[in-house]
Amino acid sequence: MDRTRETVKATAGTAPRPATRGGGPAGANLGLVRSHNTALVLGLLRDAGAEGISRLELAERTGLTPQAVSKITARLRAEGFAAEAGRRASTGGKPRTVLRLVPEAGHAVGAHLDRDELRVVLVDLDGTVVAERRADLDLGAGAEAVLEAVCAAARGVVAGLDEGLGEGLSGVRSLVGVGVALPGPLDHAHGVLHRVTGFPEWDGFPLRDALAERLGVPAVVDKDTNAAALGLAVGGAEDAAGGSFAYLHLGTGLGAGLVIDGSVHRGARTGAGEFGHQVIQLDGPLCECGNRGCVEVLCLGAVARGEVAEAARVLGVAAGNLVGLLDIDVVLLGGRTVAAAPEAYVRGVGEVLGARARREGTSGGTVPVRVAPRGERVVAEGAAQLLLAPLFGRGDA
Amino acid sequence: MDRTRETVKATAGTAPRPATRGGGPAGANLGLVRSHNTALVLGLLRDAGAEGISRLELAERTGLTPQAVSKITARLRAEGFAAEAGRRASTGGKPRTVLRLVPEAGHAVGAHLDRDELRVVLVDLDGTVVAERRADLDLGAGAEAVLEAVCAAARGVVAGLDEGLGEGLSGVRSLVGVGVALPGPLDHAHGVLHRVTGFPEWDGFPLRDALAERLGVPAVVDKDTNAAALGLAVGGAEDAAGGSFAYLHLGTGLGAGLVIDGSVHRGARTGAGEFGHQVIQLDGPLCECGNRGCVEVLCLGAVARGEVAEAARVLGVAAGNLVGLLDIDVVLLGGRTVAAAPEAYVRGVGEVLGARARREGTSGGTVPVRVAPRGERVVAEGAAQLLLAPLFGRGDA
DNA sequence: GCACTTTCGCAACAGCGTTGCCAAAGTGGA
């Protein structure tokens, strides 16, 4: 990913040599330390929200000295990313000055390309959705048509910023870039699509570079479930922060986004999270993937027959396998099918996980199951976070 | 983990403040940069083995400048961890000086506590086993007896070092510590056992602290499968280095150790890798864990009936689920049952994975399946790596 | 009104990797 534009480079400092050559482990230099700590502080500022956070709290949370925090925050204030926001009550001495993030200092566009729908949002540093567009879309209409639809929508959501708008989006000073999330296998590292399920004409298409060139800003591409998981990791469930959780998406298909120790796990081939074709019934009914007894077939079959309880139970068994394998903290459910009967799925999956936990003894207790917040916008918001998260020290994207 | 003894503290430098307070993300200071880069260089030295590696190669691989590498290696040489080892052929100028690790500069003890057997090894910095002891063991014989057996064996393997041996092991200058691996649920972070399967009397026993006090050196405790995975990640399969793989252990039970992006994934409760109780047959035969249709029941049942091919197939299906979920690079098989018919299991599991890969298209190709090297010593060697790996920049342990 | 506590910035500092420069140690052509 190339993020060398001047606008939102919080880490202006020196121009360091390329930190890593050839994929090996990277040596750390001082510029890296600086950007790491700056990102850490920015992240804490964001998490503090409107309430803000004092310099000393930042020092305690990061392990840095108060003086280092003062220097870092001074830079951030000079660059417009942070600002003072009142002061706390005194505890016998000088009251702490509260700092807060300036959300308008940075924005990112997030686009969710679904099979029949396009949803584009503009998100600020805080994660707040500033603008949104929705349109019908035919993923099979060809690259040119889809690209144009995405660009038009992106221009639309950015228009309100009034920061000067030229050919692409490159005139928008605070814009970090555009994140795109879509189904189907793809290569996240290079931003190249593989055979998007049902649309073979996309195979090998370099979506990231095409978009970046067309819009004149950095672009990132990821699977829809990964984007959703990232969005939820950043500002979603409170207890999911920094931990591990799975986002299970039940819509036209069944997939998962995995967050392990606070960052999205994609695997070397962006193949992780293939949850739907997990086999849970040996020699079971044939799935369109060629396997037998996949969760997807069993679960969606039950849905089609109207047996929501059975669908939830099957989903729960597969979720239980996942929880056991990865020792996950929370399971979040999303997607259109879940949205149609949220309580039933939460209850059904929860029961299976609860029974499993009870059998295994008390250690750790049962894994909570919840409906993922943000509803139909999860993926689009997460796509925007593909650009924003790195600013805040998330290793993703 | 407490590793403040002077002997093998490669990072002698300044005494930095505690880097992190309260479990949050840690701010980086200069001492951290130094130890990070030092560990990186040490790791590359170890991977280079007897052939050694030149300063400039180190610079290229780490992304550091040659001068920085020179400084770091000068320190390492002064401390006895590295030494010059000849020189390369000239390519038109001054020939490169080859550096190599001095294996004898550090040792670690690794202990594998199995239900009926104790195996203790002494490993040097290179990962080479310097000494080994094996003894019968009854895990149910009570804490005192087991502790004494471990300590006696540890003293035994260390005796040959002739570095002065007092009450415990604290007199051995080059000894980093003792790593212990055993089955059953436990808390890796605190080194406390939970209900070791079949031996309820161990529940809550603080094994790590008990051993550390008794021996006078740092101790680390982990699950046997995690230790094996770490050992394989460090010096095992070549193509597993830095990547992701699963070690599947088929013995009296069925478990897995997961390595994701080069480091062992344990989960917050050290619960990850519960592979055996993955359900792959809805409403299948009852497992002793209370679930129905677990791989363990199906697989071990087939083994008991002498149907090795069926056992391998079932194992392959479960491995396929795991591979799909995590996008893993390699599957390594180990354990007594596998050792009895290695080719059959490799073939059987490989066929299932191959069929799965073929159905999903060409992207990435099929995941290789191999027998884990090192045989019955994997776990003990991995246990020693619990102490050594951190020296080389592995985030584990 | 004064002593005390707490926050936080300025200035000096130590330590990290980096840069500039040069000696060392080879090769290869004249």
Place this chain on the structure above:
DNA sequence: TCCACTTTGGCAACGCTGTTGCGAAAGTGC
């Protein structure tokens, strides 16, 4: 045999990082 050239790698000065020492600012409480 000599000399120009290339490449390695150490020494010294440097810039930048977070850290430490100290003092001003801004409250509380007797």
